[in-house]
Amino acid sequence: MPPVLPTTSILPAYQASARPxxxxxxxxxxxSASPTRARCFVQRHDVHPQPSQQVTAGRAxxxxxxxxxxxxxxxxxxxxxxxxxxxxxxxxxAEPRVFSVTPTxxxxxxxxxxxxxxRKRVPLEAKAxxxxxxxxxxxxxxxxxxxxxxxxxxxxGTHDSLALFYPLLxxxxxxxxxxxxxxxxIRFLDLRFSLLDDGELWAYxxxxxxxxxxxxxxxxxxxxxxxxxxxxxxxVSCKQENPAPHFAETLxxxxxxxxxxxxxxxxxxxxPSLGEVRGKCVxxxxxxxxxxxxxxxxxxxNDSRAAWRTTIGGRDTLVQDWYGLSTxxxxxxxxxxxxxxxxxxxxxxxxxxxAAKTTATDARPHPLSTPDPLPHRISYxxxxxxxxxxxxxAAKGFGAPSLGxxxxxxxxxxxxxxxxxxxxxxxxxxxxxxxxxxxxxxxAGGGARARGRRYVRGExxxxxxxxxxxxxxxxxxxxRDAVRQGGLVLEVVQMNFAA
Numbered sequence: 001m002p003p004v005l006p007t008t009s010i011l012p013a014y015q016a017s018a019r020p021x022x023x024x025x026x027x028x029x030x031x032s033a034s035p036t037r038a039r040c041f042v043q044r045h046d047v048h049p050q051p052s053q054q055v056t057a058g059r060a061x062x063x064x065x066x067x068x069x070x071x072x073x074x075x076x077x078x079x080x081x082x083x084x085x086x087x088x089x090x091x092x093x094a095e096p097r098v099f100s101v102t103p104t105x106x107x108x109x110x111x112x113x114x115x116x117x118x119r120k121r122v123p124l125e126a127k128a129x130x131x132x133x134x135x136x137x138x139x140x141x142x143x144x145x146x147x148x149x150x151x152x153x154x155x156x157g158t159h160d161s162l163a164l165f166y167p168l169l170x171x172x173x174x175x176x177x178x179x180x181x182x183x184x185x186i187r188f189l190d191l192r193f194s195l196l197d198d199g200e201l202w203a204y205x206x207x208x209x210x211x212x213x214x215x216x217x218x219x220x221x222x223x224x225x226x227x228x229x230x231x232x233x234x235x236v237s238c239k240q241e242n243p244a245p246h247f248a249e250t251l252x253x254x255x256x257x258x259x260x261x262x263x264x265x266x267x268x269x270x271x272p273s274l275g276e277v278r279g280k281c282v283x284x285x286x287x288x289x290x291x292x293x294x295x296x297x298x299x300x301x302n303d304s305r306a307a308w309r310t311t312i313g314g315r316d317t318l319v320q321d322w323y324g325l326s327t328x329x330x331x332x333x334x335x336x337x338x339x340x341x342x343x344x345x346x347x348x349x350x351x352x353x354x355a356a357k358t359t360a361t362d363a364r365p366h367p368l369s370t371p372d373p374l375p376h377r378i379s380y381x382x383x384x385x386x387x388x389x390x391x392x393x394a395a396k397g398f399g400a401p402s403l404g405x406x407x408x409x410x411x412x413x414x415x416x417x418x419x420x421x422x423x424x425x426x427x428x429x430x431x432x433x434x435x436x437x438x439x440x441x442x443x444a445g446g447g448a449r450a451r452g453r454r455y456v457r458g459e460x461x462x463x464x465x466x467x468x469x470x471x472x473x474x475x476x477x478x479x480r481d482a483v484r485q486g487g488l489v490l491e492v493v494q495m496n497f498a499a
Contacts, residue, residue, distance in 0.1 A: 137185030137486070140493050142231035146275025150282065151315050151376045153274070153455060154495040155235065156488075157188025157465040159382035162212055163205040169390045171208040173382065173467045178220045183228075184470060185489050188235045188284075188463050191217060193251070195244035201251060204241040214254060218281075222264055225279050233266075233277040235295075235463070239286035248288030255283075267293045271313040271376075307341065307349055309375070315460065316375040318349065323383045328407050331394060334383050335413035341377045341462065342421065344452045374452055376460035381410050382467045395467035411466060415488045418453070425450040455496045464492050 135143065144153065158181055163173040174181070178189070193214050194204040201214035221234060240247045256262055266272055267283045269292060283294035295313045300321075307320040320341055325334055340346035352372050384391040399406020408416075455461065470486045 134490070135493050135497060137490060137493055138183045139228070139231055140185055140496070141187070141233065141274065141278070144274055144496060146273060146278075148274045148455070148457070149271055150233070150235070150274060150277065151271035151313065151461055152457060152459060153461045154492050155187045155461070155463045156185055156469070156486075156492040157190065157235070157463050158186050158469050159190050159380055159465040159467050160205050161186075161189045161191055162203040162210045162217060163192075163208075165208075165210055168208055169392065170384060170386045171205045173205070173391045175468055176470055178217065179224060181469065182221070182224050182232075182234065184486050185493050186469060187232065188237065188465060189221070190237045190239070190465060192239045192241045193247075194240075194242040195247045195250055199250065201247075201254065206241065214251070218255070218261070221281060222261070225264060225281070230279045233274065233280055233282060235282045235284050237284040237286055240288075248291055251287065252293065269294065269296055269313055271295070271315055307337070309350055312376065316352070317460075318375045318377045320378070321380045323380065325383045325385055325389055325394065327385075327388055328393070328398070331383070331407060331410055332413060334381075335410050335417065338379050338381050338410065338414050338464075339417045339421075341379045342418065342453050344374055373458055374456075374460040377462040378465075379462065380465045381414060382465065383410060391467045396471050411468070411471070411488050415491060418488075418491050421453060422450075425453075453495055462492075462495075464488075 158174055160173040161178060161181060163171055164175065164177065166172065176184070181189070191214075192204060193201040195201055203210035203212045203214065203217060221236070225232070225234065238251060254261075255265055255267075264280055265283060266277045266280050272282065285291070285294040285296050286300060289296070289298070297310055297312045297317070297319075299310060300319075301308055303322060303324045305322050307318055310317050310319060318341065320337055322334060322337060325331065337348055340348035352375070381395070382391060383389070383394045393409070395409045395411050397407055397409030397412060401408045451459075466488060469489055
């Protein structure tokens with residue numbers, strides 16, 4: 001049998017290139033091969049050879065070994081070090097056999113090095129978004145430039161993101177775990193915790209436990225950000241669900257426990273650019289109102305039936321969080337309030353501070369004055385009441401509303417409203433484009449009408465928080481297949497890329 005290289009040796013490039021691409025059990029090296037190339041020949045066998053094939057192959061190998069001079073090893077492969085058991089077995093002449101090679105220490109070190117190289121983070125590649133194409137919601141932020149401010153983007157979110165479990169139907173707001181939400185394009189999480197007597201933080205929805213600790217919830221987000229979500233960022237709203245003292249100290253101690261967790265959080269009280277926080281969590285505090293860490297609303301009125309203004313992270317902010325609907329009859333009114341945040345001139349919105357000053361001094365604003373920049377907006381589409389209106393029924397609707405039996409949910413009503421607005425914007429833009437040559441005013445086109453429904457640098461964006469985000473029902477003929485894709489989430493994401 002020709003001598004075989006030890007398993008711990010690594011073939012030089014000029015020898016590896018001489019290895020045959022296909023070898024049969026009884027093949028022999030070419031007659032013109034040099035001794036150095038002959039040494040690279042390794043006899044192979046079938047995984048399960050027949051006994052007659054083993055005997056024939058063995059005799060042929062013995063005859064070739066007896067008639068061919070044994071080449072001496074090249075100097076660079078010679079070693080004065082003693083052979084270990086595996087190498088001695090492979091180097092000694094024996095009958096051809098199928099070897100079961102056990103990795104040695106050197107091979108394990110080589111494999112370890114290869115694994116480390118594979119785990120090395122690869123620099124992010126810039127992606128191009130082609131207008132008219134659908135966005136991949138699992139990594140949609142990878143299409144957004146680094147200089148975009150986070151409060152200028154349109155972020156889909158989930159209300160009470162961890163409220164998945166019974167026993168009360170009124171406490172269930174989602175049907176998918178955090179990882180599925182993140183993969184579906186959700187970039188604003190609403191996490192609510194209670195501090196228990198043992199000093200641990202656990203997820204709660206009101207008084208109902210959700211069977212997940214805060215440490216485990218954060219770990220799910222960390223792993224996603226360190227893996228497939230490294231081009232993304234997640235705004236994490238943390239809310240205190242019980243009046244236990246020392247809640248803020250306990251939560252910050254959990255986030256500061258390790259250098260890894262500290263590096264994964266952005267906790268300044270200003271809205272960052274996307275490039276600052278890729279691969280990180282952005283803290284949005286609904287606890288510890290006197291602390292200076294994280295984005296901090298100074299107040300949060302409970303169940304206000306109208307949108308209200310405040311300042312968050314140095315940005316004028318408009319918030320809509322009316323959730324206490326008494327009956328399903330109020331669902332269209334809730335949807336209209338949510339849609340009003342997409343139209344800056346809606347009469348349902350409170351006036352801006354500059355508009356109020358103009359009204360007080362002069363009812364006729366200057367015709368050349370530019371409109372104020374849009375505020376950042378936060379809109380909760382969630383609503384419920386006990387015992388007549390559960391979150392699932394309010395979000396997804398009930399019965400067959402197209403037949404007049406039941407009602408449409410908030411998610412569907414908002415989605416249909418946004419599509420109507422988009423159709424109106426497109427028709428207006430087309431009409432203006434057709435009338436430009438006739439001397440009509442181009443500035444009154446669809447761009448102005450679409451204001452509030454697309455990303456504009458310097459203008460405030462929007463956070464839209466949903467119950468049952470993946471079940472955006474559309475009973476207008478699109479069917480339930482489109483529902484499972486999270487139609488409203490995709491609609492919000494595409495506002496960041498509208499032409």
